[in-house]
Amino acid sequence: MADDKRQALRQAAEAKVWIFDLDNTLYPAHCNLFDQIDRRMGTFIQNFLGIDAAEARALQKQYFRAHGTTMRGLMTHHGMDPQAFLDFVHDIDLSVLPAAHVLDEALARLPGRKIIFTNGSVRHAERITEHMGIDRHFEAIFDIVASDFVPKPDAGPYRTIVAQHGIDPAQAVMVEDIVRNLEPAAAMGMITVLVRPADAGAGAGAEAPPDYVRHLVHDLPDWLHLVSDTLAAPGQVPGPAPGG
Incomplete structure (x- = not known):
């Protein structure tokens, strides 16, 4: 099991492009x-x-x-x-967002290009990432305007972001908090990561994710540290991340 986990993490670490959802993914859902x-x-x-x-x-x-x-x-x-x-x-109060020092460190250590893919707007994504202090990590924001107002999980925006940004889906990871938004990414060959809080409970959405979800993650910064650690020490099973 440890070998399987290490191999799956290493495959993610070797990706050339990371595609992150914004809301309830780059910041914790408990911020509401x-x-x-x-x-x-x-x-x-x-x-x-x-x-x-x-x-x-x-x-x-x-x-x-x-x-x-x-x-x-x-x-x-x-x-x-x-x-x-x-x-x-999107004219909202961002003071509820916590400091993102651990996520900032995790993104800094993570190899590969990083792009935000959101059903929101560029300005909304900019405000949040600037407030969190993580905006420097992202080369682009692909928003609902760029997708001609067609939202995820329609397959069209996925094809557009891949074409516009020169992404090879087989060398990409997509990180999302909404499970259905990962299905088109998986169909294109991307590694898929579902972010779900550990305290999600037993209600709707807490069931085991479908087969097209490669990784189920409860703490995104901690998991990104584990991914980076597989490259730093490929012969060892990753341990807890700093601050995790």
Whole structure:
């Protein structure tokens, strides 16, 4: 088992490109940052359509299920300006984000190019990574605008990011907190990493991940340290990461 683990980690360490989701992936889900976004979506819909909070909430979730993002549903059915939506919903308080010293160190040690792939906006990703002090590690942010407002897990944006950034999927790792967003990456040949908090509980989403998920990770900085350690000491089984 130790040999299998070491080999899987080494394969990830030898990847040429790392593709990271943003929300609830690069920062811990317990920050509840997306809850702020979720509430602002509801407020935007109320104001935009002139409906009450209950109606807005129902429509928000209906569009998310049907179109992959609430924004896409509003664009499709109401001709909404997506930029106005993105600007409003991402105007959030980042003070809840913790210091990211361990993640910063882990990204610095990790070989390979690093790109953010998000259903949010470039500005949203920039604000978060700058606040966390990790923006220097990423060469590009591929956002919902770059994907022509088609969200993950539609396969189109995956093909676009690979083409635009010269990525060989067989030499890439994709890191996500939403399991369905990893399926297209796995189909292209990428190593897939699902980030799920250890205290996720026994509810929906806590079941064993599907076969297309290569690694299930509870602490991303700790796991990235383990990946780097396989190159630093390839003959040893990785131990706990610094600060992990």
